[in-house]
């Protein structure tokens with residue numbers, strides 16, 4: 243079930259370097275952060291333009307992404323629900339990192355077509371004057387053309 247436009251408009255955007263967003267799409271939870279927020283709810287997962295090259299050889303990644311070759315960058319790639327943030331207590335292995343805040347993600351839905359979008363730091367609001375919600379909704383609807391620079395590609 244895809245989130246409605248109203249939910250997307252009030253969601254938050256989180257940029258994550260590949261290959262981690264791809265791993266989230268393929269079952270990784272939690273997302274590890276050095277910081278936390280009070281926000282809970284719908285997250286728009288944005289794959290940063292930058293790549294975490296070191297992670298490409300992480301055994302958890304090579305296992306989770308076996309056979310996966312496409313790692314879209316500079317684009318929104320999924321939505322998820324952030325249900326909890328807690329400090330590591332030797333929990334959430336294998337994906338939860340020691341010493342990190344664990345952001346528990348559920349109901350992860352990959353966009354059928356990634357939506358080019360600019361990255362950023364922190365947990366961000368969806369700009370009210372942007373067409374991001376429209377682009378995500380159209381991707382879910384399977385409408386073609388959303389990759390053709392209609393967004394604010396990073």
Ligand SMILES: [Zn+2]
Nearest residue numbers: 333334338344
């Ligand atoms: Zn945990």
